[in-house]
Amino acid sequence: MDPHLLRTFVAVVDQGSFSEAARELGYTQSAVSQHIATLERDVGAVLLHRRPVAPTGVGIRLLEHARPLLLRWDAARADMARMTAAPATRMVIGVTPLAMTAPFGSTLTDLRLTRPHLAVTIRVLGRAALLRDVATAAVDLGLVDGMAAPTDPLHLPDAGPLTTTALSERPLAVALPASHPLAGRTGLSLTDLADARWIDAPDTAIPLAHLRAVSGTDGYRPALCYEGSDVRGLTTLIAADHGLALLPQRALDDQPGIHAVPLNTPRLVHRTEALYQALPDSPAALLASALAADA
Incomplete structure (x- = not known):
């Protein structure tokens, strides 16, 4: 199943309109219609009601597969880019609103003392956005929080081979x-x-x-x-x-x-975890390790 067709399908569902999906993706409306028609032939079923635009029963089920598939596709491309990238001169840290742990500030200071030329950006993100951005390399290190049984990991959607480090409960x-x-x-x-x-x-x-x-x-x-x-x-x-x-x-x-x-x-318990790609000696991996040690 062509990921480009799946991406068009998800965009049409999210926008509720073929024309709005075309505008978002940079396609013509006729190209979007052709993508959906090709995908429906591939699946062998109608995926979208046309007026108003909404997924059919089969479309709803395909949507459940399409979102995680596209995330894994984007994560795979980002992972390959990380493997071939030059040493990091910047780090983007994403945090959910309640994931900032007490030792975060001092631990980040220690890392920046060892890497004085490292430019750091911190973004506050929702849980779903943070997971997506770590998987697709828009964020280098994510601090995410949630609810779990004591000592159990957070139940997060599969977003590829991310390393998870427990920080606090x-x-x-x-x-x-x-x-x-x-x-x-x-x-x-x-x-x-x-x-x-x-x-x-x-x-x-x-x-x-x-x-x-x-x-x-x-x-x-x-x-x-x-x-x-x-x-x-x-x-x-x-x-x-x-x-x-x-x-x-x-x-x-x-x-x-x-x-x-x-x-x-x-x-x-309220649990906080660090998410990152386990590249040796990357700033994200070093900061996650230091945060876990200071927790």
Whole structure:
């Protein structure tokens, strides 16, 4: 299956329009139509409803394969480029909003003292964007956070042969407005909160889809969706009683109007990991190793 055709198919679905997909990809609209027709002949099924543009049942299933396939394709090209690249003079570090570990600043300082000509850029990214950018070499080192059982790795989508280094595990807490009836509890069980009002903040708090997967229930429905990366913005909404969120305990210290109640059951932690390509003596590998040693 031609990856160029798959990329066109994904673009049409994402844009909801053949003409918008053509504009994004730099093709003519007729070329996009030809790509989709060729892919449908290859698959032997109609993949898109034309009016309005939306994937058919077969198209939805193909989309589930296409996104990870294209990511692996881009990751393979980036990996080959890394292998033949000159020694790094710059490093881009991507961090999810809650993945910045306490020793990060001093450890980065130590690395820059040994490599004074290394130019460093730090980007705050959502979890999906960070994984994609590390895999495709837009980011050299990624610091990603999430929820896991103690000592278990984060469950991340397959993005090629990335090296993962554990950096920290910290307690999780349910963030409640100070006036909430449960704010006085010493601990909470996740299953008791399935029908509560939640804020879905997938790039900041623990995503609600992960809560549903862990609990095996269909609860944890959002009263509000928050697409930002600013933790203070999220806690402001929680304090105003727009919903709950599950966050690392340390992120809730000294947040006005918030009461953090530890999560007792199930046994879950907020885990931070470093993701990078394991090239010998690369700045990313050295920094990840130093961060793990200082954790």
